[in-house]
Amino acid sequence: MSDLDANIAKALTYLDRFKETGVLNRIGGQDRAANSGATFDNNSPVDEGFLCRVARSDASDIDDAAQAAYDAFPAWRDITGAERKKILHAIADGIVARAEEIAFAECLDTGQAMRFMQKAALRGAENFRFFADRAPAARDGQSLPSPTLMNVTTRVPIGPVGVITPWNTPFMLSTWKIAPALAAGCTVVHKPAEFSPITARILMEIAEEAGLPPGVWNLVNGFGEDAGRALTEHPKIKAIAFVGESKTGSMIMKQGADTLKRVHFELGGKNPVIVFDDADLDRALDAAIFMIYSLNGERCTSSSRLLVQSNIAEEFIAKLTERVNNIRVGHPLDPATEIGPLIHKTHFDKVCSFFDIAREDGATVGAGGERVGDTGWFVRPTLFTNASQDMRIANEEIFGPVLTALTFDTEDQALEMANAVEYGLTGYVWTNDLTRALRFTHGLEAGMIWVNSENVRHLPTPFGGVKASGIGRDGGDWSFEFYMEQKHIGLAMGHHKIPQLGL
Numbered sequence: 001m002s003d004l005d006a007n008i009a010k011a012l013t014y015l016d017r018f019k020e021t022g023v024l025n026r027i028g029g030q031d032r033a034a035n036s037g038a039t040f041d042n043n044s045p046v047d048e049g050f051l052c053r054v055a056r057s058d059a060s061d062i063d064d065a066a067q068a069a070y071d072a073f074p075a076w077r078d079i080t081g082a083e084r085k086k087i088l089h090a091i092a093d094g095i096v097a098r099a100e101e102i103a104f105a106e107c108l109d110t111g112q113a114m115r116f117m118q119k120a121a122l123r124g125a126e127n128f129r130f131f132a133d134r135a136p137a138a139r140d141g142q143s144l145p146s147p148t149l150m151n152v153t154t155r156v157p158i159g160p161v162g163v164i165t166p167w168n169t170p171f172m173l174s175t176w177k178i179a180p181a182l183a184a185g186c187t188v189v190h191k192p193a194e195f196s197p198i199t200a201r202i203l204m205e206i207a208e209e210a211g212l213p214p215g216v217w218n219l220v221n222g223f224g225e226d227a228g229r230a231l232t233e234h235p236k237i238k239a240i241a242f243v244g245e246s247k248t249g250s251m252i253m254k255q256g257a258d259t260l261k262r263v264h265f266e267l268g269g270k271n272p273v274i275v276f277d278d279a280d281l282d283r284a285l286d287a288a289i290f291m292i293y294s295l296n297g298e299r300c301t302s303s304s305r306l307l308v309q310s311n312i313a314e315e316f317i318a319k320l321t322e323r324v325n326n327i328r329v330g331h332p333l334d335p336a337t338e339i340g341p342l343i344h345k346t347h348f349d350k351v352c353s354f355f356d357i358a359r360e361d362g363a364t365v366g367a368g369g370e371r372v373g374d375t376g377w378f379v380r381p382t383l384f385t386n387a388s389q390d391m392r393i394a395n396e397e398i399f400g401p402v403l404t405a406l407t408f409d410t411e412d413q414a415l416e417m418a419n420a421v422e423y424g425l426t427g428y429v430w431t432n433d434l435t436r437a438l439r440f441t442h443g444l445e446a447g448m449i450w451v452n453s454e455n456v457r458h459l460p461t462p463f464g465g466v467k468a469s470g471i472g473r474d475g476g477d478w479s480f481e482f483y484m485e486q487k488h489i490g491l492a493m494g495h496h497k498i499p500q501l502g503l
Helices: 003-021 059-078 081-097 099-110 114-137 170-184 198-209 224-233 246-255 281-297 310-326 345-361 411-418 434-443 476-483
Strands: 025-027 030-032 039-043 050-055 149-157 161-164 188-191 217-219 239-243 262-266 272-275 305-309 364-367 382-385 402-408 426-430 448-451 484-492
Touching: 003 050, 003 099, 003 198, 025 059, 025 198, 059 149, 059 188, 059 217, 059 224, 081 099, 081 114, 081 170, 081 198, 099 114, 099 170, 099 198, 114 170, 114 476, 161 170, 161 224, 170 188, 170 198, 170 239, 170 476, 188 224, 198 217, 224 246, 239 246, 239 476, 246 262, 272 281, 272 411, 281 310, 281 402, 281 426, 305 310, 305 411, 310 364, 310 382, 310 402, 345 364, 345 402, 402 411, 411 434, 426 434, 434 448, 476 484
Parallel strands: 161 188, 161 239, 188 217, 239 262, 272 305, 272 426, 305 402, 382 402, 426 448
Antiparallel strands: 025 030, 025 217, 039 050, 149 484, 364 382
């Protein structure tokens, strides 16, 4: 039996139970079908093979989950940070113990290659450990004395929160949002993406087996227009943390306006990687390829625009084209695979539509630009060349293994092109000129910038974007700023003069 056949057999063994039971909601510690009894089918993007049925929830299910989170909040808020730390570490232990199951399920559910999913589960465990260790100090504040008062600050959890996660690397991104919410003392209603519901259910099981009290974390499946909207509008939900498209973020902000909902958005990107002629070109090439073609290009931080200086562009793009044509497309459970299928036919059609758009706008399809096979949602890694910044392929988020290459002559021109889009999530700058790096990063409109590096996530640092790429930051204390309220207490130190009226 080949490695691929063995992996497929193992993955199907892990997922067999979901074919029988389906993916149910979990509300107040109880398995629940949708109140309406409605379900939808979840199929693998590898071959459209049936994986399981999923509860299709509506506003009544969200209401039940919000009430459960509301009821569980006082007790979870009031336990000590040390107790929360212990439970969150136990969740991390559970993730490590089931890391293989999580990775195999994620591969078949999302199409992501095994070489990346093996690490995603362990990244999720790291997220829980990081915030577990911060839980005891989550409420710590400052002492800010004035001449008459001892002013102290503290933080308190905001209350029940809604977490809406996407279908790209859904397990890791769920931990990224839920771990700090629990560490802060909030309770959670989690609605995962309808295209990738399985690992959210596994994570829910791990949490309760680790000792998380019923109702502290509730899982409700469904579609954005039904369950998602009900969650963003619910009066008992105090905040919404959302990862997804910018257009959807705008809709959520409108839906939450009547209840003055606090929002945290990680949205789209059209991120530039800028390569100057003095850079280490071999390392820049490796990083540019990795940051657009890994994870099937379905990542918000992908470097989907290559801006390369004109005097090195011909040689750089020639090497790039050769490498892109060598990327291995295949079954996500094959250890040799570098790119698997896109998540769903809907997204496949969107990505493929840009192949014709590129040609119509006058760009050249230097590599790829076509479907692979006739089963599943596979596309060949694609490179557009001879492009200009005014083309749609240089401005719109494609969210697939598709790179648009552009050239520039001067630093000022490169900065203008880099900032010419509506997004501002990340930027990648390759130069060995320190002063240029300082100038360029100062002017670049992005929430996160890496110089001479791919995206290397460090959990204490702020993660988030500007412009249409998001609102707010994750990581370190920035996460607690969202999930907690600041409280100020002023204590008089003596008998200071109080103005008297009406004497």
